[in-house]
Amino acid sequence: MSDVPELLGGRYEVGELLGRGGMAEVHLGVDTRLGRPVAIKMLRSDLARDATFLGRFRREAQSAAALNHASIVAVYDHGEDHVYTESGGAKVNIPYIVMEYVDGRTLRDVLSERGRLEPMEAVRVTESVLDALAYSHRQGIVHRDIKPANVMVGEDGSVKVMDFGIARAMADASATVTATQAVIGTAQYLSPEQAQGQTVDARSDLYSAGCMLFELLTGRPPFLGDSPVAIAYQHVGEPAVPPSRYADGIPEDLDAVLLHALEKSRDGRYQDADDFRADLQAVRLGRPVSVAARSSAAAVAGAAAAAGMTEALPTTGAADHTAAWEAPVAPTPTPAEDEEPLLTRRERQEEERxxxxxxxxxxxxxxxxxxxxxxxxxxxxxAPPEVTTITVPDVVGAPEDAATATLTQKGFEVDSVTAASDTVEEGNVISQDPEANTTAEEGSTVRLTVSGGPDNVEVPDLAGRTLDEAKALLDDLGLTLGTVDEVDDPDTDKDVVISSEPSARSDVKPGTRVDLTVGTGQVEVPNVVGMSQNEAQRELSDANLRVKTEYEQTGDAPEGDVIDQDPSGRDTVDIGSAVKITVAQKEAPTVTATTVSPTTPSETPTTSETPTTSETSPSPSDSSSG
Missing domain, CATH: 1.20.5 (Single alpha-helices involved in coiled-coils or other helix-helix interfaces)
Incomplete structure (x- = not known):
């Protein structure tokens, strides 16, 4: 989009184009207030007047903004203040969504590069997707477009679901088709009910997740066709085949899980994302999968066996096939061409009679x-083995250690995950699955969701900001301003932040008190008396003070040394104040004036006295008497 403004919402700088889709463009951006990278998704300008696409785009912002989960790309903000000028001069507002920036690639990109994933890697990725779906379904949101292109894999291995552009609340999930009766979704991953334009619910997302896992394992979706309509027909009427038909190394329990997820009837497949995820976890840990999954595999194997009496299934050359894949084939022996018939026609007819x-x-x-x-x-x-079922105790609200001990004592395995919670004390159980007072197999796993307290936030870098700016920024992040210590610092103006505790970029709980150290705008005057003039000027300049120099002649100090200063050392003054220093100067030499007077001889010299000459000038009376 060529008409991209430099700043959106007064805070989001728009950068390079990251990708372009059928409905929107995604740019790299920067949140100038928080100093973090973001992804900015903007509706294409040619769709800005299309009410359908506008509705989908706004619904994505509303749906995703209501979801806060580690496996869902977070939505930070949205707006419509970007104005686009059309060729005719008309102006139209372009909506945008500000999202979490994920440093990684989509699963579609990964598949394009690698072809398919290793089975356990595919299972791990799908578990994270199902974890996100379980959360969104509990919030009443159905995604309706789960596919590899809508799942991001970060460089750190994290998995995040994105693009809730066609998601709807379950209460409005009947809107599966558009006003023109076009099916919403991507054909290769449509559930049978979506393909038929029926009401969708959480189980529709699980079917799509099954299609995605099938492609991760095999490198191809479960159904292929020449057109979206042909593929949709297969979703409705064609039974799925085990993924081990197309790839080696897939365990038969994973076959069973996929076949159960791809049941045509939504009542016949997984009923919630947690059940689907539990079976995948069982495959990964080498535990038995659910009875329902094994039954789906048995049904497919039975159907294949019945068909196999008359028709051989096509092979792929795989050396390892699961029971659901294999079916007995009745061989048809053909005699060699050079063999003679053992009986003549008459003899054969006689034998048959x-x-x-x-x-x-x-x-x-x-x-x-x-x-x-x-x-x-x-x-x-x-056939499932005989198992003992026991009642699951209620451990919701209990500390994690106590809950684990209770469940272990009853004969259950325990799997705990941590989730943020504003209402449950950190370390206590938020929920359990299976729920309390239901029955479960002895030795099965009870999954606990344990409160990690509210979501952590990152302390921003406040150095150089004014106290008011720092307080506003802390309020925006849900943090509390703690004590404010003032210190004299020559490089910091009054009420400007020097440092914080906790320090910048620390992860803390919401509501954490952040103590600040700010400048007073003053500085202590260094004592420079006794220093040379150059040393004193350098010392005062380092203290961000101005120097005013005077000179005084004295013999009591070496020339060029400071003999006095004003203000005195250790006084506190405003930054930039003037300090007067007095520098010693060598005294000038003392000049003594001498007056020489003429000497006047005596009128009656005494013959007995010898005349003398004074080292000083003669007296004036002598000159007057001759």
Whole structure:
């Protein structure tokens, strides 16, 4: 989009284009207030007047903004203040969504590069997707478009579901088709009920997740066709085949889980995402999968066996096939061309008359017996083992250690996950699955969701901000301003933040008190008396003070040393204040004035006295008497 503004919502800088889809463009952006990267999704300008796409785009913002889960791409903000000018001069508002930036690739990109994933890697990714779906379904939101292109895999291995563009609340899930009766969703991953335009619910997402897992395992979706309509027909009427038909190394329990997820009837498949995820976890940990999944596999194997009496299934050259894949095939022996017939035609006719109908009866009984043995073998193989069921105790609200001890004592395995909660004390159980007072198999796993307290937030870098700005930013993040300590710092103006505790970029709980150290705008005057003029000027300049210099002649200090200053050392003054220093100057030499007077001789010299000359100038009386 060429007409992208530099700033959206007064805070989001729009950067390079990351990707383009059928409905929107996604740009890399920066939240200038919080200093973090974001992804900015903007509706294409040519769709800005289309009420259908506008509705879908706004619904995505509302749906995703209501979801707060580690496996769902977070929506931070949305708006419509970007104005696009059309070629005719008309202006139209373009809506945008500000989302979490995930440093990674979509599953579609991963599949394009690698073809398919290893079975346990595919299981792990799908478990995370199902975890996100379980959460969104509990919030009443059906995604309706689960596919590899809508799942991000971060560089750190995290998995996140995105693009709730066609998601709807379950109360409005009947809106499966548009006003023009076009089916919403992607054909390869449509549930049968979506393909038929029926009401969708959470189980529709689980079917789509099953299709996605099938492609992760095999490199292809479960159904292919020349057109979306042809594929939709297969979703409705064609039974799914085990993924081990197309790829090696897939365990038979994983076959069973996929076949159960892809049941045509929504009542016949997984009823919630937690059940689907539990079976995948059982496959990953080598535990038995649910009876329902094994039954789906047995039904497919039985159908394949019945068809196999007359028709051989196509092979792929895989050396390892599961029981659901294999079906007995009756070989048709053909005589070699160079063999002579053992009986002439007359002899064969005579032999057939001699056998009569008894031979056909025996043959029929043999076939029935073979089918019976096959059925008995399948039932014996897939029949669930006898298990003991016990009542699940109620541990909701209990501390995690106490809940684990209670369940272990009852004979259950315990699997705990941590989730943020604003209402349940940290370390206590938020929910359990299976629920309390229901029955479950002895030795089965009870999954606990344990409160980790409210979601952590990152302390922003507040250094250099004013106290008011820092307080506003802490309020925006749900943090509390703690104590404010003032210190003299020559480089910091009054009420400007120097540091915080906890320090910047620390992860803390919402409501955490953040203590600040701010400048007073003042500085302590260093004592420079006794320093040389150059040293004193450098010291005062480092303290961000101005220097005013005066000179005084003195013999009591070396020339060029500071003999006095004002203000005195250790006084506190405003940053930038002037300090007067007095510098010693060498005294000038002292000049003594001498007056020379003429000497006047005596009128009556005494013959007995010898005349003398004074080292000083003569007296004036002597000159006057001669």
């Amino acid at each position: 001699r056998r009569g109908p008894l031979a056909y009866i025996v043959l029929t009984l043999a076939v029935l017996a073979a089918l019976g043995l096959l059925g008995f073998g399948l039932v014996s193989y897939f």
